[in-house]
Amino acid sequence: MKPLVLTHFTATSCLGRGVAATLQALRERRSGLRKCTFETVDLPTYAGEVAGVDEVVLPDSLRPFDCRNNRLALLALRQDGFVNAVEDSVRRWGRRRVGVFLGTSTSGILQCEIAYRQRDPASGSLPADFDYATTQNSFSVAAFVRGALDLDGPAAVVCSACSSSAKVFGSARRMIEAGLIDAAVVGGVDSLCLTTLYGFHALQLISPGPCRPFDVARDGISIGEAAAYALLESPSSTVGTDTVRLLGVGESSDAYHMSSPHPEGAGARAAMLHALHSAGLEPGEIDYINLHGTGTQSNDNSESRAVSSLFGTDTPSSSTKGATGHALGAAGALEAVICALALQNDFMPAGVNTTRVDPALAVRYLSETRFGPLTHVLSNSFGFGGSNCSLIFGRERSGT
């Protein structure tokens, strides 16, 4: 594929607001996971809740979109001068030539969950102020962000569970390469809700403590929430050596099971292989892998098989979900931003909470942060329904 430039990017998660807070937490190996006290949830688990979401006030013109997911979307959008970067892009290309492609798994479903507690006792109807289109519907977040940024180009939400906001990079890249747009706001926004907390609990996939990806005693995920964005554009002459590029996208389907990954990681392997082909890179040219690494027995088993079958056992790898929790539909974009930070700041984040790496998992799992220049990194995102996506990001280095 033709490489694209990440002109700007930002992320807000339980690690903090914006890239500086995210970077500092990763370097200091801090986890944002805390005992879950979200809403009325009564489950023995940890969660990655973003502080201050409830205090976010939407602009009057977008008030119908008010819900936790869109408050989180706006909170993140306001960090790191991201809005200014998009306005610059609009000046370059025009507002119809800038697309919006966002991933989410549950959008504003929390609003519907709350509305179901407030049904009219006689008729069963939902409260009059519940607005399905602007809150619950999955597209709500893209309509909201498109409105908040005053954009007028193509837009879609990718809703493929936990691969959603990795796959948006593929959709945006195709639309740019087809010439329909010149730039795209890509990203993911997923917020805590009862459906995912009680749903993953029902599947017995939630850890009672902070998740420990790739640990011998790993026992499930910790659910987090996050919003992360990147501005993707065709390269221009102003690109510097610290500019992060999207070099490859690989997508595949497992054709195996709705909620269990293929045991040998066949689909994960295919996605990574496609990403390498699309970037024109060999496995040995990848310096670091940001694993999907959810902390369930089955994911980490199958992912390690897929990684080792393609890369051998020496490529430094880690999951950052011990720090952020699993942000589900926002995980792909959050981890894309983490990869961009790793490239720009010459470090590989250690996996936190993991005290004893499972010897049965044949990857070089980083328990300590490593510092040093990186040229190419790969990020994995795999979702329910066997939906897999791998992204490759890179940075120009003199002499490379």
Place this chain on the structure above:
Amino acid sequence: MSALTAWVDGVGLLGPGLSDWPAACAVLKGETFYDPRPTVLPAPDSLPPTERRRTGRVVKLALAVGHEAASRAAVHPSHLPTVFSSSGADGQICHEICEVLATSDRQLSPTRFHNSVHNVAAGYWSIANGARAPSNCLCGFDASFAAGLLEALTQVAVERMPCLLIAYDTPYPEPLFAKRPIPDAFGVALLLSTEPRSGSLARITATLTDASPDRLSPPRLESLRSAIPAARSLPLLQTFAQRRAQRVVLDYLGELRLAVESEPCA
């Protein structure tokens, strides 16, 4: 403005009073009176029995139209990249989950939870067909059909691969129905390819526009078009049925619309 071109090799369709693509053709050509009887969804025979029992209306609908389009084009679906696009996930399951979560018990069924994801139809399609090719899954609320068509056309144009677009919507039960009144199930599948083949129905080329969207007559068909997001495809499908070269404008995002030049193949 760049144009996106593909050839339509097969169509699948299921909706109220429209039992398959030939039945829809007859209505869209004006040969048959349109009688919108409730949509009848077939059992998903392509799935193993254990999986078949677990599927809801949205999976049955998407699999039925996807298989019709592939079989009309005489293509086995296992190697086809796919784009699924719908306004919502399974409305019945969403309702059941929200009901349980509103009680003090909150014990969800694990199967119900994994079947609640928006990409449930894509997951079961992949299992039913052993399809390991890339699959995307979009939501565009009322813009879902045009968003899906754009995604599929860019896949064909950029990846130089065929792509099966499956756009579908099913109703919510009450009380959500009152908030999102999709009256019945409607699904359409288009098998798009990079080159014409014997049997290709039409060549389509899409551009963005702000021209007014096309409407349908008779009013019953227009009601269907405007009530169900996937049925926003009907003006385009009518050009295939009538084998007529025509430019149609489809609803997309407010003032931004999708113009499609459709030209029948010989």
